[in-house]
Amino acid sequence: QKGVLEKHDTTRLILIIFAAMIQLFTGNRPLVLLLLPFIIGLLVILNLWSGYYEYAPTTNLGLWGDDFQLPQSLTLTLGPIFVLGNALLLNVLFNRNDFIDRNTYITSLIYVAYFSFYHAFYQMDRLSISHFLLILALFEVFKLAQNEKGNKAVFNAGFLVGLATTFHPALVLFFPFLFFMVIALRPILFREFSLLAVGFGVPLLYAVVFSMFQENEISIRLISTSKDYSKIQLDFLVTATLIIFTILVSFLALNKQSQKTSIRAKKLMRALFIFSAFCMLLGGLDYIFFGQIERFSLLFIPISFFLTFGLSIKAYQWLSSSLVYLILIYTVGKLFLTF
DSSP states (O other): OHHHHHHHHHHHHHHHHHHHHHHHHHSSOGGGGGGHHHHHHHHHHHHHHHOOSOOOSSBOOGGGOSOBOOOHHHHHHHHHHHHHHHHHHHHHHHHHTTSSSSOOOHHHHHHHHHHTTSGGGTSOOHHHHHHHHHHHHHHHHTTOOTTSOOHHHHHHHHHHHHHHHHHSGGGGGGHHHHHHHHHHHSOOOHHHHHHHHHHHHHHHHHHHHHHHHHTOOOOOOSSSOOOOHHHHHHHHHHHHHHHHHHHHHHHHHHHHTTTTSOHHHHHHHHHHHHHHHHHHHHHHHHHHHHSOOGGGGGGHHHHHHHHHHHHTOGGGHHHHHHHHHHHHHHHHHGGGOOO
8 A cells, every 4th residue: 555655656756747848848938948859868868777668779860871980988978969959949930930928938848758768869860860951941941921022931841851761762752742731821923932842852852872882771760670569559559649639739729729820820731731741641652561650750840830739729728738648657657668
């Protein structure tokens, strides 16, 4: 009975800590972002202790080479740094575009918690770099306005997505989705479409020439093996369930808030839903053909926006908060699971 009480008290303490974290990050306190490095560092230490995610001996950088042998200490450091940078950039992007009427910092926490389900969180690889470049591309896409020229923005967006594709060649499928994201924000002229295509193609051309010169082999797999299948299955089941509920809450929140949401915010959300469709397609192909779930992690870029928006709507705040609780509980709990 004493052991049961101790477990109950521990669980209660963890839930109180999670509740306090959500409260802090949803408030307008930018200093709360200083907690992110400690949260990320704690997750990395817990993974090193539990051995839940194994570390690859080499680093795959797509067309730039697939067998870089970087010191483990370097990849252990650079991986979390990319995660931290991506989380902060997403938060800036959310607040800068006035999706809601106040600043919030929960976007960064949601991204960190969701992304911790994947190997790329714990060591630097081409996927974490691709996240960084795609987020920068979103900055450019979100600059587009109805009555302003978008030459520079569309070229930069195409260039950044093309550069991301050099690290992660499967992103070549993203180009038509990028085109529809631009159309969701404004009518695109032929000249702008040409700039988008040129921007996308320039880094790819240089990377392909470099790869041919170096005689690099392009590996379609993101991780070298698919062992620990039970872990992959569990992560897939949990993340897929949470993703489905998150998107459902987002639709409900958008419908509830449709009259108060600005036209521009609706267009931005439409672009993010197009982005989500691509991520689900790519993740589904990855799972079906390779038994991996790594590419689903790209979905957490738009998901972080959707769930943040859901938390801002009082009618669905309890449901959105419950999802964040589940994410945080599994984020920490999975590192103590052994198979």
